[in-house]
Amino acid sequence: MMTTKMKRILVVTFTVLVWIQFCKGEKFAMDGTVLVLDESNFDSAISSFDHILVDFYAPWCGHCKRLSPELDAAAPVLATLKDPIVIAKVDADKHTGLAKKYDVDAYPTIMLFNHGVPVEYRGPRKAELLVRYLKKFAASDVAVLDSDSAVKTFVEEAGEFFPIFIGFGLDSSMMEKLGIKYKKNAWFSVAKDFSEDLMVLYDFDKVPALVSLNLKYNERSTFYGPFEDEFLEDFVKQNLIPLAVPVSRDTLKLIQADGRKTVLAIVDDEDEERSKELVKLLKAAASANRDLIFGYVGVRQMEEFAEKFDIGTKLPKLVVWDNSDEYLSVVGFESIEEEDQATQISKFVEGYREGKTIKKEMSGPSFMRYLQRSFDVRLVYILVGIVAVMMILQTFFVKGGDEYQRVSNQVQAATQARSSVSEVENNEYKAGDKED
Numbered sequence: 001m002m003t004t005k006m007k008r009i010l011v012v013t014f015t016v017l018v019w020i021q022f023c024k025g026e027k028f029a030m031d032g033t034v035l036v037l038d039e040s041n042f043d044s045a046i047s048s049f050d051h052i053l054v055d056f057y058a059p060w061c062g063h064c065k066r067l068s069p070e071l072d073a074a075a076p077v078l079a080t081l082k083d084p085i086v087i088a089k090v091d092a093d094k095h096t097g098l099a100k101k102y103d104v105d106a107y108p109t110i111m112l113f114n115h116g117v118p119v120e121y122r123g124p125r126k127a128e129l130l131v132r133y134l135k136k137f138a139a140s141d142v143a144v145l146d147s148d149s150a151v152k153t154f155v156e157e158a159g160e161f162f163p164i165f166i167g168f169g170l171d172s173s174m175m176e177k178l179g180i181k182y183k184k185n186a187w188f189s190v191a192k193d194f195s196e197d198l199m200v201l202y203d204f205d206k207v208p209a210l211v212s213l214n215l216k217y218n219e220r221s222t223f224y225g226p227f228e229d230e231f232l233e234d235f236v237k238q239n240l241i242p243l244a245v246p247v248s249r250d251t252l253k254l255i256q257a258d259g260r261k262t263v264l265a266i267v268d269d270e271d272e273e274r275s276k277e278l279v280k281l282l283k284a285a286a287s288a289n290r291d292l293i294f295g296y297v298g299v300r301q302m303e304e305f306a307e308k309f310d311i312g313t314k315l316p317k318l319v320v321w322d323n324s325d326e327y328l329s330v331v332g333f334e335s336i337e338e339e340d341q342a343t344q345i346s347k348f349v350e351g352y353r354e355g356k357t358i359k360k361e362m363s364g365p366s367f368m369r370y371l372q373r374s375f376d377v378r379l380v381y382i383l384v385g386i387v388a389v390m391m392i393l394q395t396f397f398v399k400g401g402d403e404y405q406r407v408s409n410q411v412q413a414a415t416q417a418r419s420s421v422s423e424v425e426n427n428e429y430k431a432g433d434k435e436d
Contacts, residue, residue, distance in 0.1 A: 133161050154187075181233075
């Protein structure tokens with residue numbers, strides 16, 4: 001019979017063995033270094049940290065080599081956050097299984113895993129800016145600010161990469177849903193205690209008020225209610241995008257996610273002074289027409305996108321685009337003249353609302369322009385090399401066939417053999433000529 005003491009010893013031993021087996025997984029040090037991951041430890045690392053930024057790189061990639069020291073510099077700073085962010089890297093050229101799993105088709109590809117859910121990181125890559133950008137994802141959904149200095153510090157640390165929403169005198173529960181839903185796109189906070197000086201600084205004269213700041217575009221907007229979910233969300237959505245948004249690959253995603261139609265101005269060059277004056281007028285029109293997005297794109301900056309709207313006509317021009325393969329042109333406003341553009345913009349919007357429009361199909365790039373953009377010098381070299389190899393192979397097979405013919409016809413007369421050799425040499429010379 002087993003004694004009670006022996007039973008206890010067996011139970012303790014079994015418990016320890018189970019615990020050891022449970023804890024057998026790989027441990028990762030939170031020491032601020034960049035983790036090196038592969039198939040054997042990748043899943044373990046992703047599940048071990050709430051926030052982990054993974055750089056899928058290739059050793060031969062120049063952009064990857066420039067990014068590496070920036071990640072090394074950012075890693076120890078991010079590791080000291082209250083809610084740390086870990087940086088890791090994967091040699092995707094070697095570990096192709098991981099690259100395929102996460103659709104890595106360019107280098108570097110940077111993925112941010114939040115609680116195991118991956119999103120592609122498209123923010124800045126310099127260490128200081130990368131740290132500031134990533135703090136957004138480790139912060140709470142809604143920050144509660146209890147003083148003027150707390151508000152100012154929050155705004156300074158948030159920076160200009162995302163719009164900032166501050167609810168003055170609002171209950172934090174009102175902001176929580178928005179903070180969760182739009183965390184990837186904006187900062188959210190509630191100010192509990194603040195002075196009249198802060199009200200003057202942020203230009204609101206009563207509470208409660210929700211203030212929107214877009215520091216990158218120097219824009220500010222205030223909402224005084226009604227503070228119900230539908231109206232709050234409409235205000236937030238409208239202010240995630242600047243009044244006049246420059247079209248780029250990143251802002252196109254915001255425009256398409258928004259759902260509103262876009263009044264799009266197409267100009268030759270966004271950096272020209274006359275284009276900048278037009279943008280000011282677009283902002284004024286946007287303030288009066290918040291049910292529409294107002295944007296602009298320069299042919300010089302994004303020709304491939306701009307030319308889809310028939311840029312053969314005189315620029316600048318306005319169209320209404322609903323994020324599909326069609327757009328609307330307003331009758332009588334195929335282009336806008338230099339004089340009194342504010343009035344022309346107003347009449348364009350008025351004509352659109354009255355239905356005085358022509359539906360048009362977006363066009364693709366011309367074949368020659370497509371070739372010019374698609375084929376760079378390196379690709380030309382590759383094509384030339386392929387052609388050269390094909391010509392060499394052709395020469396080899398022609399030469400080999402003639403040699404076989406000479407051997408099989410040894411019984412022919414000497415004069416015929418000499419003629420045959422002469423013919424082969426002549427053919428070889430021509431093939432070499434062609435190859436050059």
